[in-house]
Amino acid sequence: MSWLSDVEDDGEYSEYDESSVRQRPNPKGNKPRTKTRPEHKDSQTGRVYAVDRGRFSVLTGEGTPEERTLTATKARELPRGSIVTGDFVDLVGDTTGDEGSLARIVSVQERSSLLRRSADDTDSVERIIVANADQMLIVVAAANPEPRPRLVDRYLVAAYDAGITPILCLTKTDLQDPEEFLANFAGLELRVVRSTSLDFPLDELRALLDHHTTVAVGHSGVGKSTLVNALVPEAKRATGRVNDVTGRGRHTSSSTVSYRLDSGWIVDTPGVRSFGLGHVDPDNILRSFGDLARIAEECPRGCTHLPDAPDCAINEAAERGELGAIGMLRLDSLQRLLTTLA
Numbered sequence: 635m636s637w638l639s640d641v642e643d644d645g646e647y648s649e650y651d652e653s654s655v656r657q658r659p660n661p662k663g664n665k666p667r668t669k670t671r672p673e674h675k676d677s678q679t680g681r682v683y684a685v686d687r688g689r690f691s692v693l694t695g696e697g698t699p700e701e702r703t704l705t706a707t708k709a710r711e712l713p714r715g716s717i718v719t720g721d722f723v724d725l726v727g728d729t730t731g732d733e734g735s736l737a738r739i740v741s742v743q744e745r746s747s748l749l750r751r752s753a754d755d756t757d758s759v760e761r762i763i764v765a766n767a768d769q770m771l772i773v774v775a776a777a778n779p780e781p782r783p784r785l786v787d788r789y790l791v792a793a794y795d796a797g798i799t800p801i802l803c804l805t806k807t808d809l810q811d812p813e814e815f816l817a818n819f820a821g822l823e824l825r826v827v828r829s830t831s832l833d834f835p836l837d838e839l840r841a842l843l844d845h846h847t848t849v850a851v852g853h854s855g856v857g858k859s860t861l862v863n864a865l866v867p868e869a870k871r872a873t874g875r876v877n878d879v880t881g882r883g884r885h886t887s888s889s890t891v892s893y894r895l896d897s898g899w900i901v902d903t904p905g906v907r908s909f910g911l912g913h914v915d916p917d918n919i920l921r922s923f924g925d926l927a928r929i930a931e932e933c934p935r936g937c938t939h940l941p942d943a944p945d946c947a948i949n950e951a952a953e954r955g956e957l958g959a960i961g962m963l964r965l966d967s968l969q970r971l972l973t974t975l976a
């Protein structure tokens with residue numbers, strides 16, 4: 635079975651549930667909670683940059699003289715799994731960040747985006763990979779391992795569904811010219827970066843990542859860690875293993891972590907091996923193809939926009955030759971992505 639169907643549970647939470655998180659007694663915390671409870675006074679805001687077995691690493695006072703990192707637990711009233719890497723949270727308790735101190739996350743702020751996956755395509759239960767990312771760096775090797783367009787399609791679908799701008803990064807271009815592979819994506823408004831570890835395009839990448847929160851995704855062995863290390867040397871991610879040595883159920887060393895760039899953040903997702911799309915709404919894919927979405931307004935209700943869809947306005951425009959060469963490539967990409975979901 636390919637890694638794509640490798641169903642993996644979220645080890646982050648499964649082995650560390652509420653019962654094992656001992657909360658300190660809180661005399662003020664016994665009031666019944668309502669949905670519109672007042673905001674905690676004196677709470678601090680922070681960014682969750684790593685999650686490990688019920689412990690959250692949080693950066694607070696970002697960019698100010700008070701900037702510091704904290705370790706925090708989740709307040710009991712927040713549901714399990716409700717805080718993910720990239721979240722902005724409100725903290726109370728010991729927010730000094732001193733050795734051994736523990737703060738408590740009492741609420742999660744509204745998210746600007748959510749990158750999700752389901753365990754497989756038939757599973758509508760979603761798991762959140764990262765919150766508040768606005769870009770996705772899709773890392774694919776030009777060779778070793780061989781690039782697979784269908785896999786990139788899956789990442790694109792997830793990005794478009796989440797409203798995150800995809801960027802395609804082709805690594806190992808010293809081994810193979812990627813142009814033939816890239817022809818698969820010719821119709822997309824997709825920024826492409828070509829990279830080799832012999833000569834990293836660091837300036838180009840930094841310019842693209844500046845002022846953004848970018849989630850990096852890619853199949854094991856494509857050189858994603860090598861790339862993240864080059865961008866963030868202190869990341870010190872383990873490199874050199876093409877095979878996954880982390881056994882099922884042991885994901886603590888492979889959790890999603892955000893790294894700070896000069897300006898902006900890159901989120902590495904080593905634990906994400908499967909990318910089920912069971913939760914994705916096809917309308918979100920169409921929305922990412924603005925030109926075709928406008929034509930689709932004339933489609934019959936419930937139109938699939940696939941080649942066999944009766945009276946599909948996009949297909950009819952294509953038949954009348956109104957889409958042009960690029961439009962035809964885009965229609966082909968759209969239909970391929972929609973087929974991924976069908």
Ligand SMILES: Nc1nc2c(ncn2[C@@H]2O[C@H](COP(=O)(O)OP(=O)(O)OP(=O)(O)O)[C@@H](O)[C@H]2O)c(=O)[nH]1
Pocket residue numbers: 805806807808809829830831832852853854855856857858859860861872873874875876877878904
């Ligand atoms: N020839 C060549 N090899 C590369 C390049 N980038 C990375 N590699 C090699 O590819 C192998 C895998 O690189 P990693 O950075 O560990 O790949 P990864 O995607 O992080 O894989 P995991 O650690 O399994 O998640 C290593 O042996 C790297 O030295 C490149 O641009 N060219």
Ligand SMILES: [Zn+2]
Pocket residue numbers: 930933934937938939940943945946947948949
């Ligand atoms: Zn249609």
